[in-house]
Amino acid sequence: QKEVEQDPGPLSVPEGAIVSLNCTYSNSAFQYFMWYRQYSRKGPELLMYTYSSGNKEDGRFTAQVDKSSKYISLFIRDSQPSDSATYLCASSSGGSYIPTFGRGTSLIVHP
């Protein structure tokens, strides 16, 4: 079992839809949770990070962590075609600062 599991998709939604992207993880030591966006043939860019459980909002993006169920979510409101990309979740523990990545979910927002 991989430490961070993520459905690769693709997930196709119409413009304006609310998008829900999810990951599960198995390592109880993970405390830091990140979401990266990766456009085709580019390196990942950090979207959001959270520490421990809870929600964090940044504009149209909301990150949610439920440590009791080891579930990580990213919500995108009012999705735009420019949001079309691969979204990678990542987690790390307090002892090891190197993140473990999920395989990414491909999101397609069509006009």
Next chain:
Amino acid sequence: GAVVSQHPSRVICKSGTSVKIECRSLDFQATTMFWYRQFPKQSLMLMATSNEGSKATYEQGVEKDKFLINHASLTLSTLTVTSAHPEDSSFYICSATNNPGRDYGYTFGSGTRLTVV
């Protein structure tokens, strides 16, 4: 914000030759750089961690003699794929940080698409 430049963005080489990929931190001093490999629709797989002025730490299963990493300055790390073979074709990405104790927010380069023919 922090910027990491990676070159080349794409390279095609013949089997048996060596290829060097550069990773530069443009506006900060990167005490630690990471090298990843990514296959299509797969997650980023950490290959090695390099700290300026010291030998790189390779992940299990990564051949250190095949993937030579040099981090000679605080702004430059290089990955050399030696005697490349078609199975080495992949997307290679570096990331850098000036605060390795921080558990988030590493800056990534734009990646290098290596094709070995």
